Amino acid sequence: xxxTRWRRTLAxxxxxxxxxxxxxxxxAPAGPxxxxxxxxxxxxxxxxxxxxxxxxxxxxxxxAVSVLPRQSAEQRQQLIRRLAANDSSIDIMSIDPPYIPEFxxxxxxxxxxxxxxxxxxxxxxxxxxxxxxxxxxxxTVPFWANTQLLWYRKSQVAGTGLDLSKPVTxxxxxATAQAKNSIIAAQGIRAESLTxxxxxxxxGGGGQIVTNASPQDPDGVQLGLDSPAATKxxxxxxxxxxxxxxxxxxxxxxxxxxxxxxxxAMFQVNWPxxxxxxxxxxxxxxxxxxxxxxxxxxxxxxxxxxRPSAPPYGGINLGVGAFSKHTDLAYQATECITSTxxxxxxxxxxxxxxxxxxxxxxxxxxxKFPMAPVIAQSLQQAKPRPQTAYYSEVSESIQRTYHPxxxxxxxxxxxATAALIKAVxxxxxxx
Amino acid sequence: xxxxxxxxxxxTGASPAPRGASDRSRAEQKLGWYxxxxxxxxxxxxxxxxIIQAVYYSLFDYRxxxxxxxxxxxxxxxxxxxxxxxxxxxxxxxxxxxxxxxxVELVLGFLLALVxxxxxxAIRPVLRAAILIPYAVITVVSAFAWQYAFSLDSGFVNSWFxxxxxxxxxxxxxxxxxxxxxxxxxxxxxxxxxxxxxxLLAGLAQVPDVLQEAARVDGATxxxxxxxxxxxxxxxxxxxxxxxxxxxxxxxxxxxFVMTAGANSTETVSFLAYRQTIARxxxxxxxxxxxxxFLSVVxxxxxxxxxxxxDLSQARGEK
Numbered sequence: 001x002x003x004t005r006w007r008r009t010l011a012x013x014x015x016x017x018x019x020x021x022x023x024x025x026x027x028a029p030a031g032p033x034x035x036x037x038x039x040x041x042x043x044x045x046x047x048x049x050x051x052x053x054x055x056x057x058x059x060x061x062x063x064a065v066s067v068l069p070r071q072s073a074e075q076r077q078q079l080i081r082r083l084a085a086n087d088s089s090i091d092i093m094s095i096d097p098p099y100i101p102e103f104x105x106x107x108x109x110x111x112x113x114x115x116x117x118x119x120x121x122x123x124x125x126x127x128x129x130x131x132x133x134x135x136x137x138x139x140t141v142p143f144w145a146n147t148q149l150l151w152y153r154k155s156q157v158a159g160t161g162l163d164l165s166k167p168v169t170x171x172x173x174x175a176t177a178q179a180k181n182s183i184i185a186a187q188g189i190r191a192e193s194l195t196x197x198x199x200x201x202x203x204g205g206g207g208q209i210v211t212n213a214s215p216q217d218p219d220g221v222q223l224g225l226d227s228p229a230a231t232k233x234x235x236x237x238x239x240x241x242x243x244x245x246x247x248x249x250x251x252x253x254x255x256x257x258x259x260x261x262x263x264x265a266m267f268q269v270n271w272p273x274x275x276x277x278x279x280x281x282x283x284x285x286x287x288x289x290x291x292x293x294x295x296x297x298x299x300x301x302x303x304x305x306x307r308p309s310a311p312p313y314g315g316i317n318l319g320v321g322a323f324s325k326h327t328d329l330a331y332q333a334t335e336c337i338t339s340t341x342x343x344x345x346x347x348x349x350x351x352x353x354x355x356x357x358x359x360x361x362x363x364x365x366x367x368k369f370p371m372a373p374v375i376a377q378s379l380q381q382a383k384p385r386p387q388t389a390y391y392s393e394v395s396e397s398i399q400r401t402y403h404p405x406x407x408x409x410x411x412x413x414x415x416a417t418a419a420l421i422k423a424v425x426x427x428x429x430x431x
Numbered sequence: 432x433x434x435x436x437x438x439x440x441x442x443t444g445a446s447p448a449p450r451g452a453s454d455r456s457r458a459e460q461k462l463g464w465y466x467x468x469x470x471x472x473x474x475x476x477x478x479x480x481x482i483i484q485a486v487y488y489s490l491f492d493y494r495x496x497x498x499x500x501x502x503x504x505x506x507x508x509x510x511x512x513x514x515x516x517x518x519x520x521x522x523x524x525x526x527x528x529x530x531x532x533x534x535v536e537l538v539l540g541f542l543l544a545l546v547x548x549x550x551x552x553a554i555r556p557v558l559r560a561a562i563l564i565p566y567a568v569i570t571v572v573s574a575f576a577w578q579y580a581f582s583l584d585s586g587f588v589n590s591w592f593x594x595x596x597x598x599x600x601x602x603x604x605x606x607x608x609x610x611x612x613x614x615x616x617x618x619x620x621x622x623x624x625x626x627x628x629x630x631l632l633a634g635l636a637q638v639p640d641v642l643q644e645a646a647r648v649d650g651a652t653x654x655x656x657x658x659x660x661x662x663x664x665x666x667x668x669x670x671x672x673x674x675x676x677x678x679x680x681x682x683x684x685x686x687x688f689v690m691t692a693g694a695n696s697t698e699t700v701s702f703l704a705y706r707q708t709i710a711r712x713x714x715x716x717x718x719x720x721x722x723x724x725f726l727s728v729v730x731x732x733x734x735x736x737x738x739x740x741x742d743l744s745q746a747r748g749e750k
Contacts, residue, residue: 077709084495084712106496190694246601247583250694255584389496392711403694404606427492430517430703430720431711 033326034062035091035333038079040316041070045350046094046337053336061329063092072096073192073392083108083321090321091330092337095140097131097317098385098395104134105215105389110320110327112138120338127313127382128355134387135215139319141334142355144346146314147378148200148269149371152296156180156266164298169305170201170236173267177243185256185268186240188248190403195385195395196312197269198402201236203310203383204303205229210386210394218390218425225414225421232303234402234410241406249404261291269300271314272375276351297371299378313382315355353379396431397421482725489719495712508719517703518720522727525699527612529680532619536676537669539620540627547628548635559629566625574689577618581605608695615686615697623679627672634668635661670739677735678728700724 039046050063068075076099082090083106095103103109112120117138121129128145132138150173152164162168162176177184187193202209207229214220224230241248245265247255253270260268261278268274278295281287300311318337320330336342343354344362353375359365360376369375386394401417402408423429489508493501512518543562550558565573579585581604592598604610638661646656662669684701691697693706704724708717 073710077712080496080712081709084498102496108496190692247603247606249606250583250603258584396706396710427713427716428511430512430515430707430716 032057032059032061033329034064035324035326035330036089037063037065037092037094037333037337038068038090039065039094040072040075040096041067042352043350045346045352048349049337049342049346052342053333056336057333061326061333063333068094071192072099076102076392079103080106080108083323086323087321088323088325091324091326092333093319093321094143094316095319097313097315098387098391100132100140100317100319101134101213101215101387102389102391103319104139108319108322109139110322110324110330112141112320113331116141116331116335120335123357124355125357125376125379125382127379127384128315128317131313131315131384131387132317140317141319141331141338142315143318143334143338144315144343144352145355145379145382146271146353147375147382148196148271148300148312148314149374149378150298150301151260151268151270151274152298153260153263153266154294154296156182156263157296164296167299167309168301170240170301170303171305173301174236174239174243177266180266182243182266183245183259183264184240184243185251185259185265185270186244186248187252187256187269188241188244188403188405189250189252190399191252192395192399193252194402194405195398196314198233198237198398199383199385200300200310200312201233201303202227202230204300204307205232206304206307207233208386209398210388213386213388215389219422221388221390221421221425223418223421225418227414229303230414231410234408234413236303237402237405238408238410241404244406249406261287263291272353272369272371273351275369275371297374299374299381308381310381310383311378313379313384315352355379390425393424393431394421397424400431482722485718485721485725487718488714489722491715493713493715495714504715508716509723511716512719512723517698518700518723520696521698521700521703524612524697525681525683525701528616528619528683528699529677531616532623532680533673533676535616535620536624536627537673539624540672541631543624543628544631544635547632562628563625565622566629568622570622570685571689573622574618574686577614577621577686578605578690581614605691606695608697611691611695611697615683615690618686618690619680619683623676627676630672630675631665631668634665634672637668638664666739670735674732674735677731681728681731682724700727 037046037050047065050065054062068078075094075096079090079093079095080102083103100109120141121132121138124142125145127147128142129138131145132140132142150164150168157164157176160176160180162172173184187197199209202224205228207227208224209230210221211224212220212222214222244251245259251259253273256265256268257270257274257277259265260270260274261281275292275295278287278292282289282292300309302309318334320327320334324330338355340354340356340358343356344359344365346352347354347359347365348368351369353369353372354360354365357376360372366372385391388394397417397420401413401420420429420431424431490503490505491501492504492507547555547559547562568576581588583589583601583603586604588604589598589600589602593600602610604614642660642664643656646660651659682701683699684705687693687697687699687702688705693702698706700720701724704717704720706717707713707720711717
């Protein structure tokens with residue numbers, strides 16, 4: 001009797017589970033397709049754009065955002081791991097430009113339709129167009145473009161004789177900081193930002209870190225780290241680290257913006273987020289209005305006097321996943337996301353500069369970001385980091401040999417790094 | 432009453448019932464296999480399978496973003512790793528962190544175990560809970576806490592200990608190898624000393640009171656009792672504590688990842704494996720590093736068991 005009852009209970013339980021499972025599998029979900037947009041962390045701007053574009057699609061699609069890790073290298077890792085497993089849930093990705101060649105070579109990106117390419121690159125700054133392309137072809141859609149400026153404290157520079165209304169060189173900036181016994185805040189930490197800095201210095205001297213990307217054959221990659229421009233770049237790095245303050249070898253963008261904001265550093269090379277940060281601090285009452293009033297900005301310093309500088313280019317481009325089930329809709333969505341209006345809003349609310357030139361002359365933008373014309377000019381002459389499918393290897397090798405910058409030997413560090421990169425790409429050495 | 436005809440020294444629990452064993456003993460062994468069998472199968476699935484897969488991948492040149500160009504390279508990956516200074520630096524750093532942290536933790540842990548053992552019965556639970564708190568903190572969280580404490584901008588260590596020679600407001604703890612390793616070791620010691628002290632406390636509790644009493648009656652001093660009675664009787668517990676902690680310390684990852692990210696030659700073997708496999712997506716090379724790490728751990732394990740000449744079944748009271 002007891003056994004029968006026990007069996008009945010078991011059967012009823014099994015039937016319930018089976019029904020629940022059947023109900024779960026029953027048909028496609030109602031409503032428009034949901035496009036998953038993997039975004040880098042921000043102040044909520046991309047989530048807002050996703051909502052606006054979902055509403056504007058008239059029921060064609062909904063955009064759901066998923067936040068990636070904070071560091072761009074970790075964002076790359078997570079996306080690559082998923083894409084290598086042919087993850088079809090990745091529809092749109094916010095990608096840091098240096099990793100785009102690797103994604104394109106691995107065939108992780110759905111081809112950009114020609115009409116979309118034409119529309120999304122109209123009126124886009126040079127560096128963003130270059131950074132969104134690989135092998136001369138647009139493989140991602142430019143969204144926002146970032147660049148570094150030379151920030152200075154007006155009160156500290158006054159009377160030093162340095163005229164920042166004209167382009168200045170790194171040598172002049174170092175000499176001024178030395179004369180004032182102050183600090184230059186640059187990114188000396190062993191991280192991606194060190195490669196960003198070196199690339200800007202080498203390109204500013206007319207050189208290139210990678211001269212032949214050789215996408216199909218890693219052994220064929222050619223490097224220009226033994227050029228005079230690379231030697232000069234290493235000399236500048238060493239000289240700056242001598243006036244970089246005690247924590248120079250561990251300082252990243254955040255620490256540097258703090259040092260500059262507090263007045264410890266008279267110069268810094270940094271992204272425009274520092275302007276939004278100091279103004280937020282004023283609103284919170286932690287910093288007086290006199291602090292942002294004392295902020296000055298200029299174009300990134302020149303490596304060589306007379307040769308235009310090549311400021312770092314950063315930002316985000318949008319890639320559409322090759323395994324997405326809705327590539328057409330995803331490209332429609334990228335057009336909406338990167339519209340002039342959304343780029344402007346994103347600039348105003350999150351402080352990330354637009355990739356479209358017209359945004360920089362918008363009165364609302366100029367009012368909130370008085371340095372907008374300088375940013376626009378900087379973006380026009382900015383240079384992307386080495387475009388190669390093996391960017392991680394190149395960047396990590398640089399971080400290994402150029403860090404700490406105070407200890408480098410300028411004539412030998414470049415050739416040594418080139419030899420390391422070649423050996424690493426040939427898989428003869430670890431990294 | 433249970434009749435055990437098992438010969439002394441052969442009882443490992445997993446060996447087949449000896450000839451002449453009673454029916455009940457055989458049935459118990461059979462039940463043991465039924466109970467442990469599923470867990471054993473799951474263990475094989477979740478541990479042996481990835482190990483075998485790593486060994487397999489380590490024989491290939493395989494980049495995750497270039498799956499069309501996988502090629503068999505035999506033991507080349509191992510040759511590259513073992514002839515590279517990065518491997519030996521990482522290995523040296525790992526051994527250094529392991530030796531320093533385990534040695535300090537053993538002494539500190541033993542002292543804490545003695546305190547817990549001899550504390551008044553009323554405060555014993557509170558004391559144990561207090562000592563265990565660091566161990567309850569997730570390693571990555573503790574690593575961040577220590578990093579913030581020692582960093583130049585947010586840290587308080589420089590201002591608190593500025594009176595000590597060599598420490599000033601501008602001391603950059605993560606700016607050089609020695610000071611970075613010092614903070615990493617400190618964080619590890621803070622985090623895992625409670626674990627070792629808990630294991631040693633269990634060992635201390637197992638030392639028979641009658642032996643202590645007899646030694647006391649014979650006029651042995653506290654030190655003599657410690658050296659001649661307590662420690663020899665805790666040999667198995669000490670070995671287990673040392674072995675667990677050494678294996679744990681040898682796989683140190685979180686603290687290095689958070690505090691220095693391997694800068695200033697502070698990279699450990701686990702971090703090296705992570706970088707090759709996850710950051711560089713070189714699955715072949717990364718798997719080879721992982722296999723070498725696994726072999727190191729196995730060698731440590733065998734070394735401890737042979738070196739201490741301890742039969743773990745002794746600790747279970749089977750002898």
